[in-house]
Amino acid sequence: MKKKKLLALAAVMLLLTGCGDKTKEKLESARDAGISAMEQAQYEQAVTSFEQAYALCDEKMPETKTDISLYEAACQMKMEDYESLKNTCTRILELGENADAYYMRGVAFLKLGETDAAKADFDGAMTLKPKDYEMALNIYRQYEEISQSAVGDQYLQQVLNQESAGMEDDYQKGSIYYYLGDYEKAAEALAPSVEAKKEDAMRLMGQVYLAQGDTQSAWVVYQQYKETFGETAESYNGIALCDMADGDYDTALQDIQTGLSLKLSDSSRRDLLYNEIVVYEKKQDFQTAKQKAEEFMQLYPDDEAGQREYDFLSTR
Known part of the structure; x- marks a missing residue:
């Protein structure tokens, strides 16, 4: 009898373990489905999947709950479903403080329209990440959209006034100055990193020169970038931008096509394909430009700049 009881207990434990594994598999499957839908800009479907995944979490999984909820909140941001976004972020913050949720x-x-509550949360985010340059810039952009740049500028000054701890801080400050259109300060902040041949800084310095209309200096920087890091998609994209600025669209197209033939990251491919659309548009080959825009939107359905180009070319 004792042996039978032990066997029965073992069977029950095995069933419980099996159920746990199945629940875990369902949770991971729902989460993965949500991420896949999110990447395809199918945000409503993604939210449904993330909610299904969240429902499968138990109280011993706060980190998993937070992870899933952050994905869900990002989708709600894209959907501009701000009431749901507020609720999802509150759910995250009940699990613990989180800068992204704030x-x-x-x-x-x-x-x-709840400006006081907004500022309190932005303050909370920056308290948790006081040197997060990207977050400070994103907060500024949000206030800029509602014509309250002066409020957003407080967050930029918070990070800009901090003493730089090295070239990465200088690069981040240069990025902010570039966004603000203060190209002289951007160049000044980036100069040490460019001299040290830092990859991101060299690319951004090229953009600074282009924004100033100095295509020659931009071309020199991108050539130095190519000499330092080899023939990369980023170098050819930068050189193509210089050719486009000079109105040499045929050479720009050659640069883009050379870049596309190389090993690419997803972001590099996106930049090259977008600029390819612009080049064909500048060449007044609207039929090819529209075809390229359609292909681009199939690959990157959530790309706002690509959508604008597609909408424009659809009217030609």
Whole structure:
């Protein structure tokens, strides 16, 4: 009898373990489905999958709950469903403080007209990440959209006034100055990193020169970039931008096509394919430009700049 009881207990334990594994598999499957839908800009479907995954979490999985909810909140941001976004971020923050949740809930409050609550959440985000340059710039952009740049500027000054700890901080400051259109300060901040042949800084310095209309200096930087890091998609994209600025669209197209023939990251391919559309448009080959725009939108359905190009070319 004792042996039978032990066998029965073992069978029950095995069933429980099996159920746990199946639940875990369902959770991971739902999460993966959500991420896949998110990448295809199918945000409503993604939210449904993330909710299904969240429902399969238990109380011993706060980190998993937070992870899934952050994905869901990002989708709600894209959908501009600010009431749901606010609720999802509140759910995250009930599990523990999280800078991204504070930021996204701040956006929701701002869009819903709750400016005091928005500022409190943005303050919370920056308290947790006081040197997060990208977050400070994103907060500024949110206030800029509602014509309250002066409020957003407080967050930029918070990070800009901090003493730089090295070239990475200089690069981040240069990025902010570039966004603000203060190209002289951007160049000044980037100069040490460019001299040290830092990859990101060299690319950004090329953009600074292009924004100033100095295509020759931009071309020199991108050539130095190519000499330093080899024939990369980024170098050819930068050189193509110089050719485009000079109105040499045939050479720009050659540069782009050379770049596309190389080993590419997804972001590099996106940049090259987008600029290819612009080149054909500048050449007034609207039929090819429209075809390229259609292909681009199939690959990157959530790309706002690509959508604008496609909408424009659809009217030609």
